[in-house]
Amino acid sequence: SQQGEEDPQALSIQEGENATMNCSYKTSINNLQWYRQNSGRGLVHLILIRSNEREKHSGRLRVTLDTSKKSSSLLITASRAADTASYFCATGGGGSNYKLTFGKGTLLTVNP
């Protein structure tokens, strides 16, 4: 399976600090996406990074991808209480043109 595995499972920080979450996967991918899920709601897409890209930014988000290590990281800078959510990585590729495979998520809590 090429399922992504997020690390850590849970992370608690203070408002204003940076939060880093990691994702590892097992097989070659075409792209990797990060999603956020607020408690009990649907997922919201944050950012997509293709396999030939190494780093991507969107506002306070920075995503890196290291295909040699089969890993990605999501950095949220200057965190806010509203960033409290679960964060999932999803990998695409591996023979399917349609399927994304989601990891189990990292629960981020930002304390005011």
Added chain:
Amino acid sequence: DVKVTQSSRYLVKRTGEKVFLECVQDMDHENMFWYRQDPGLGLRLIYFSYDVKMKEKGDIPEGYSVSREKKERFSLILESASTNQTSMYLCACALGGILYEQYFGPGTRLTVT
């Protein structure tokens, strides 16, 4: 903005009942997906559809079927609900394949008693 709606936020059904979960998207997207989400297991793909009347099994299709008669609507059917199908069900759509982001509905929390 893409809007994906699901017919119910919460649903309680009895074992053996036939259950329909409806999903409607308003953006003319080709692909639609049904996932279930369980604590400690993340999201798992049940079925997806890449065109009207076309469907493919995902990773955990057993006990489920789907229907896509119109482009905007994708239904998940539990033929005979069982307690192990108690879960959060999430519908999503995407403009294309894996290079495109998926848009999710708010989810249906189904409890089978």
